[in-house]
Amino acid sequence: MNVAIGTGGIVLAFVAALCATVTIAYSLVRRRPHRARLMVPYAALVLVGSVVAFGAMERAFIQRDFTIAFVAENGSHRTPLLFETTAIWSGLVGSLLLWGLVLAGYLVVLLWRFRDRLSDPLMGWAVVVMFAVSTFFFGLMLGPASPFVRFAPPLGFEGDGPNPLLQNHPLMAVHPPMLYLGYVGFTVPFAFAIGALITGRVGEGWLVATRRWTLFAWGFLTAGIVLGAWWSYEVLGWAGYWAWDPVENASFLPWLTGTAYLHSVMIQERRGMLRVWNIALLCATFALTILGTFLTRSGVIESVHAFSEGSIGPILLGFFAAVVLLSVGLIGWRGDRLRSPGSIDSPLSREGAFLLNNVLFAAFAFVVLLGTVFPLVVEALRDRRVSVGPQYFNRMTTPIGFVLLFLMAIAPVLPWRKASAELLSQRLLWPAWAAVAAASTAALLGARGLEPMLAFTLGGFAAGAALRQVILATRRQGLRGLLGRANGGMIVHLGVVFIAVGLAASGSYLRDDEFSLAEGESASMAGHTVTYLGLSVVEHPEKQSYVAAVQVDDVGVYRPSVNLFRGAGQSVGEPSVRTSWKDDVYLTLEQPLPGVDGVAVIRVIVQPMVSWLWVGGLLMALGTLLAAFPGRRRRAVDAVSAPIVARKDRDRAHVPAEVS
């Protein structure tokens, strides 16, 4: 039943998307704009099909319908309902179902948002691109990555359930959907960029139209990455949140190019510059989401040889190549129209700072991409299995990060066109004091070392600049001063500062040790005392847990455990963390488990300011939300410190003045 319903849903979505792509593209080529109305029913059919397919799979998981191979591989009678429902995105084909659902959702919302402009050719081509991408993904689900492959379960089959690491924390329910909302969300601005290139309307109009879509996609991706780091910290037991592994890099790459775009687009809106660059960034961001999907879903991470064994890898790589070729071809074709009228008057200007910011983000992305694909290239060419460790990434990206922090302090106070030394010294006074205060406080609290001290000082500098802008804006406009791209952006900057400071402190002053403790014994480390109180065994349907009770200081009892999952027969440690704004005490119960002597091996990791990372992520999400709301009506060409104009004056000011 579920197989039939689900397959029917996929067929419906695929056929609707394919028909829409062909029909609408044909009508656009033939200049029959009235046919554009067909977009809406087609999009509705794609959405219905994807909801039906996704719903059928969820139903199959909840019913433990092991006649579907994907459910048999990832479901289990023993798995709790929450993790049974989230198991859908624990494998390739379920992830594709989620991708299709999110894409269909974006398509319908896009058509509703632009319902008055469906006959606009630019809009038409953008929708064709969206339908074409949908056709590709639903086509994958009909062919090599079919989610509804039948399976004949043997008698008494119970299923192993998802990977134990994927059923250990509720964050699994939100982290992957957030990432997909971000990944798939970048399809919208990409589609508009292609539409603008096809129609030749490469001015600033389409940028304004897609600004908020890009912002939301970026916000979701940011939230997804931060939640992923949090999941890693809470589940994996090494007290780390970022390991530069290929899956993390795959999500980070489009984030880097997307962040560059969010800054450079302001230069185009304001100064008419960087048209090619902005279109290229959007195309690169979308292409990198496909490359990320290829890296994480093709088997290439295991080995380039594993990649060639499956059929989805080459198809995804082919789609990636098609996206790149289409983008490059169209940009080349429209080269003349993409020439920008503006140019930089002085490097010491806001556009100068944004340009440097973009160069740095591009360099950052290049470093991560090179490190990620280098082992694949070496293995393909020389049949040598190599690994690029964190040293390469840290060594290359740390200086870039410092310069970006410095720019975060400078750019918000810089005016467009040109800044004088006098103006800069006046506007940077507060931020400079904030930097001095941050450095002094850190030194007084015992911080040592060049890199963390530099991070704290530059963090203070950047936070000072962001706060200055927020305070000035709220003084002028009250709480409305928190809204809009410029002011919301400053909240995002504050979030980034929190994360930078958290990264520097937790990475530089980490303390890590293991203690063999008998019941009642204590050990001290980094100003904390841990006392082992005893071990208990707790039975769950899906696992058996060995839970150690550990008293941390006088704060309370924490319970790190080792869980033996019955289905997979795998034991997985589950850390327990005492969190505070100052530091985290991270406890894990190590193997071997306490025997007759009752001695437990407890690993204790003390890391300062880890919670600042999560607060930073929250601030970034909040800032994104504030940036998406319209703030004070400000033209893209308003002066940086322009006073608020009354509505009447503003309207008068907007009357275009033509030069004859």
Next chain:
Amino acid sequence: MTSQDPIPAGNSLEGDGRAKDAPTRLDPDELAGLLEERNFLARSLRDLDAELAAGDLSPADYGTLREDYVVRTAAVLRGIEGQQSLSRVRLAARPGGPWRVVVGAAVLLFAVGAGVLVARLAGTRTAGGTLTGDIRASTRQELAGCLELASAAMSAGSAAGASDGTAPLLEAVRCYSEVLTRSPGNPEALSYRGWLLVRTGSVALQAQAAADLDAAVAADPTYPDARAFRAIVLYRSGQLAAAGKDLEVLDTLDTPPIITRLLSQFGIRQAVAEASPTVTALTSTTRS
């Protein structure tokens, strides 16, 4: 353009990219570019006034920028009238500088640098290892790795002579130092770093070695390796009584055979016993 107008037609140049108010001998795209440049410069001149009024620009900068915009606007207007190409007009108004070459060279240098570094830092991928990145090993795992390095270094040192074996010894020292940054009082790391420093034979490092061994004993007085290493160091520096005290404690501990063999190699018990009857008596009592 308003917020209700998400896909505005833009200025007169958007849409089909043609303008109606200009001669048509020039390529339409070229002409459209010139007209767009003209409108952009005119808008910039207006914005300049607003920015001066808002205090974003100093009067001096305002003057310089305005002059530049006026020159460029004039060049564009002449270009429209004279049907010159956009690139020619731009070149006449603002000739390009050498910065393109500089930026190109910097990009190339960065790319080559990144390539060299990634090739240098790439290591062999073990079975089950990740393609990139790695999770931080626990102190126990790191100490096991350091011990492998230390054993290899000491074997190499014994085989090739002390002077040739210094580099691997120092590599192992670095490994233990790395552990000590995260676990400053770790007795194993302190003991072995101290012992490896002793084995380098460098006079300059002996004080650090002694300090490490003292710290190791202080951190865990029941750790036999630390006691044994310190006893050897004390013995070699002629402090036999102090060495005897460490041996005395060592005899009450569960000493691994490898440490016992090490003490035998140095003949330390015999030397201490000969030098101090008290110590001999004490150790004999303990043994019996």
